Amino acid sequence: MSFHSSISLSSRFSELPHSFFTKVTPQPLNNTRWVAWNNTFAAQFGLPEQAPQGDLKLFLAGEMISDEFPSLAMKYAGHQFGVYNPELGDGRGLLLGELANHDGRFFDVHLKGAGLTPYSRMGDGRAVLRSTIREYLCSEAMAGLGIPTTRALGMLTSDTPVYREKMEQGALLIRMSESHIRFGHFEHFFYTNQLAELKLLADKVIEWYWPECLESDKPYVAMFESVVDKTANMIAYWQAYGFAHGVMNTDNMSILGQTFDYGPFGFLDDYEPGYICNHSDYQGRYAFDQQPRIALWNLSALAHALSPLIEKPDLEAVLAKFETKLGGYFSQLMRSKLGLHCKLEQDSQLFQAMFELLHQNRVDYTRFMRELSNLDHRDPQVVVDLFIDRDAAKAWLDLYLARCECETDDDAKPVSEEARCTSMRAVNPKYILRNYLAQLAIEKAEQGDFSEVNALAELLKKPYDEQPDMEHYASLPPEWGKKMEISCSS
Template sequence: MRFDNRYAGFAWAGAHVQPSPLVGPRLLLLNTALAEQLGIELSQEQWRDLVAGHWLAPGMAPFAQVYAGHQFGGFSPQLGDGRALLLGEVITPSGQRWDLNLKGGGKTPYSRFGDGRAVLRSSLREYLASEALYHLGIPTTRALALVTSKQPVYREQVEAGAAVLRAAPSHLRFGHFEYFYYAGQTEHIPTLLDYLIDTQWPDLSKDSAGYGELFTRVVEKTAALIAQWQLVGFCHGVLNTDNMSMLGLTLDYGPYGFLDAYDGDHICNHSDTGGRYAYDQQPAVGYWNLQRLAQALSGVIEMEKLQVALSQYEGQLMRAYSEGMRQKLGLSSWEETDPVLFRDMFSLMQQHKVDYTCWFRRLAGVSESGAIPADLQALLPDTNAFALWFSQYQLRLAREPNKDHERVRQMHSVNPKYILRNHLAQQAIINAEQGDLSEADTLLMLLARPFDEQAEFERYAEPAPAWASELAISCSS
């Protein structure tokens, strides 16, 4: 392993902190494919000791980053890595730079009243979700390794302490720039932008013009990311500005959830009593967060440039979403009436509580003529209510140039059969807390091929049982 810990050299950007060892650690999961990609070769014992805070690989320089953030609309002037540590920036065999970020490594100067620990429940949820989104083709941080321990951690109840090692090209957040802007330390903002340019976008110039182009790219990547979330039915749950990635990555998995029965107003975080981060609010929240970032960068980028970039966000997101939705419905061309087809479909799905993932997957069985497939009818409590929509959809398919078999193949390539449903994750957590990793291993195996037919895992593709809607997921971790 070769490290180039440039960020930890910014003494004003955080604090050097050593991890606090977990008691009686046990390595639960290791992402060997990702470790190989990053060029990290360690024994099982070394992985366990690294993630548990007992050992550091040569060249690591643990660093807790400071940042701020708008949380549920209110500004918090200092947040920072309260239980996370940037262990180092590893240079991969291909020359790429990746952060190794340990979550659950103990107290830092930014822990406030927290204990700096993570629990097995939330750590396993993060591991599973980041890998699920990665294999769905959605930009995300990755999970490298997970350990549990005999150390009790106190939340709503006593839980097993754990730690997860995350990896990403960068963990820089909107909140990093907000911190220095509102703290009046604006001289550090160009340094952070230069760091991003050097490590991620070396084609950009280190001046106001280059910074403006950087912001434009952040807008584009954010719009593209949220469009992908909406298309797959993913709800993040805590879209504070400190959870927004400068690289357009899905960052900080907390009370997330995938839609089961379609509900545009779905709130996956039971702490979000006002629905600020509901599923259908995510595009608007993304724009609001970008406005906060623009304000933080207003001292180094011309306001006109910021406004132009922001003005393009909605169009970029809607184009990506509309194109993605056409693909989900097997449409290769655009017609003016398509938005009406989409709107009527979602209205019916919401009214009749149709499973989002199963609907789109099974819709591939509809041809331009003929009966509605039985497996699709099984999702609908009242098939007659959908009769008019199906007739319109079949007429629309009849105007498509693609043959049915081509359309089915294309639809299956964008409509996953398997997603990480909350009740599946919950069962894996319950088993893991009892020392059984078999369910987590099974989920990781099937979620690595979400678009494939996997006959042995058919039951994992079924709609969620009724009791699953009662699962309450909060920010507690």
């Protein structure tokens, strides 16, 4: 089925046995219309620059389905807040097919909010405008920051009413991902003792995403190593950039280590290691500082599901590498953010003292890192004034600046302050998606004004640039906008 001379739909997942999915026809919303169209991302697939109308719009809105590639609701399971739930699957999303970008990489086209499926449980299979805006904006924010993530082609709203805590507008997100396979897919086949299907899934994951694993003496071990490595890299980015996911269930963990299923997420405002963004997380299982531990827990759950294919000693050996990999990636990212590329023995103490100061003084994490990047043209007092305890802040800053003087380039020449700060500004954003900014955009959109959604989406594509006309988006949040706890329905 072709909608454009340069693109065509395919569907490798639909070639798998029916135990992997259920064919479901989307339930169209009433009077769908575009809220946002991600034109720069769409261009990678040869899609039109303007939000499409006609057959392509009808297809993306679930109003016209390919005869050749029916829409699919994937079946999987997962551990939710540590408790195994076998009744999971695509409860409000459908896999429409896949498109290849200009580089030949395949991306799933997934319609979120398409209506009831056999896996909707007690839900209605719908998405609301509020939650759809949040996912659209955050996936763009993460992509702009360079953090592994799913993306979205765009989103639509409608006249269909959907009830959550109140009556809201039904909406659709067109999510794009190189894979929608989750840890929970493997768990489903393991716990239902469908071992042939478990092996087939692993074989397809290797074929589609990790073909280099076939060169290994133990391809399944190599595959698991790749998953562990990519997950460690993703978590390192989250911790370095102050991102809290909020719902790290195993059914929300991508096999490719890409940030997946945005719900009650949040970027840190004041640096608070124990920040909880999900108001349903009463015990703080998914608090910001728990994410590395939970990632390892989730990988251990995946390892258990892979035990029919991989010997226990091999699984344990791969899992044992996770913390070292995570530490290495995190250290590399933080060194770049602080402009310290040479490794010196005292660096770990400098880093630890910085995090403790930020926590004790409730300093805004993003603002601090950006101001530290501007010392080539700003008075150091600007950094000191971010802290309540200015004496302690000045003492740390003096140590940091003295440490910076030890930096040398590849030719063993001293690194200038200008060169250091320029490189730091390329990795310390001026703009992030603060929850209060998303909330303001949502409130306008619910009144029919989508301008703020689109302005934020464009801003967040270039979070490291100054963008003088957008300066107000870099302001610190008002008190009501700090540490917002978001519900899973968001």
